[in-house]
Amino acid sequence: MTLSTQKRRLHDMVFEALATDIITGALALDTRLPIDSALGNRFEVSRTVIREAIQALASAGLVDVRHGAGTYVNGSASWDLLDTRLLEMLGNTGTIDFLINDLLDVRRMFEVEAAGLAAERATAADIAALEVVVERMRDPKTTGDEYLELNLEFHSLIVQASHNRILTGLRHQMRGVLSVMMNARQRQADEEMRIVSTAMHQMLLDSIREGRADRAQAVMLAHVQGAERSLQRTPES
C-alpha cells in the first residue's frame, strides 16, 4: 500500500498503488477509501495529488466518488475495460486473457465493416497507401517484426479508408486493448502463415480497388477468422 520506486508523477504512483489493491481484491467491493487527507498522510503527498489519483480511479470505473459521502470501491462489473491505465495494470498483473474472446469478436465486426465501407469509398490516395504496405509485405527482406507492424498499419489504413469518423474514433479507443493484447501474446509469424496472410491482404486490396464491397467483406472475414485460429481461441461458453 506504500509507494514503490520513484519513477513518475506522484499521482500516477498513488493511482497504481490503489488500483493494484482494488484489482487484486485487497480492497474489497464497497470498501470505503480513507478520506483524502488520510491518504495524503499515508502516501506523504498533498491532497491535490490524492484527488488526481482518485479522479483517475473514478474515470477507470474502479471507484465511485460520492460528494460528501465518501469514495467506494467498485466491483469489476463497473470497470471500464477501454481505459488505458486500467488495461496497463491488468496487463502487468497478467490478468488480461479473459478479454481475448471479446476482443476477437469486436475486431471481426470492425474489420469486416471497415473493409466494406473502404471498398465503397476509398480514394486513390487511400489505395496508394495500401499498395505501399502490401508491397513491403511481399518483400522477402521484411523481418517478422516488421511484418507485424505492417499488418497493423494495413488494417489501420483500411479503417481510415472507410472515411467514417465515428468508426475511426472507436478504433482509436480500442488501441489500448489491442496493444496490451499484443504484448500479452506475442504473435508468432511463421513463414507458411505469412505467405497465406500476404495473399489475403493482396486480395483485400484488389477488392477495395475494384469497389467490390461484398467480396472485401468476405475476404476480411476469412482473414480475421484465420487470425482467430492462430490465436488459439478458447471455446465459447
Add this chain to the structure above:
Amino acid sequence: MTLSTQKRRLHDMVFEALATDIITGALALDTRLPIDSALGNRFEVSRTVIREAIQALASAGLVDVRHGAGTYVNGSASWDLLDTRLLEMLGNTGTIDFLINDLLDVRRMFEVEAAGLAAERATAADIAALEVVVERMRDPKTTGDEYLELNLEFHSLIVQASHNRILTGLRHQMRGVLSVMMNARQRQADEEMRIVSTAMHQMLLDSIREGRADRAQAVMLAHVQGAERSLQRTPES
C-alpha cells in the same frame, strides 16, 4: 472571447469560450494560444483553472499542447468526435448533421453484431428483461416518448446480452453521439411505423430466445435499415 453567464465551473466556461472560438474558426488552425498567465488575466481566473480548461481542450483534440513550446489549435481532422463535451458544443452550434451517416453505419454494424452474439449467449435473465420491454412496447397505452425510451432500452439490453465487455464499453463511448443525434433530430414515431417496429422487436426477441443467430442478425439488419430510411438518410459520396 469573454466569459458569458456565470452558470458552472470556471474551467468549464473557459473551455466553452475557447472551444467555441476554435469550432467557429475564430481561432484558426495552428494558431498559438496565449500563454497560461495571459489567459488567466483575460478571463480573470487562476492558472489552475486555465490549465484544467486547456487539458479538456487537448483531450477533445481541439488543441495540441507542447511542453515548453506552447499550445496550438488543431484542425477538425484531429477532433475527437466521441468526446462528450465537444459533441455538446457541436450540438449546440447546430453543426452536427455531418455525423448522421457515419453514425448510422456504425450503429448498423453494432446492432447486427450484438444481435448475433445475443442469440448465442443470452441468459434467461437477459431474455426476461427483453420480454418486459417488448410487452410494454405492445401496450397501446404507451406514449410516443415512452416508446422511444423503450426502443433505446431494448437495444441497450441486446448489447448487454451479447456478454461482450469490449462491445459494451464501445457502446458506452457512443452514448454521447447517440444522445446529441437524438436531440438534433427529434424522431417522429407515427402510428404505422410503430406497429412495424414492434413486430420487428418481437421477431428479434424470438430469434434470440431460440438461439438463431443468423436470423437475429437478418432481422436486426432490416430493422436498422428501416430506421435509416426514416431518418431520411442523405445519399453517400
Add this chain to the structure above:
DNA sequence: CGATATTTGTACGTATGTATT
C-alpha cells in the same frame, strides 16, 4: 555550442463552497 528566457508540467498549502450524514 552554450547560456538564458520562455512556456508548460507537477506539486504544495490554503480557503471556501456544497452535498451528505
Add this chain to the structure above:
DNA sequence: TAATACATACGTACAAATATC
C-alpha cells in the same frame, strides 16, 4: 444544526522541455 467529506479555486514554487540569443 453541526460535523464530515468531497469540489472548486487561488497563489506560489520549482522542475522540465523548448526556443532564442
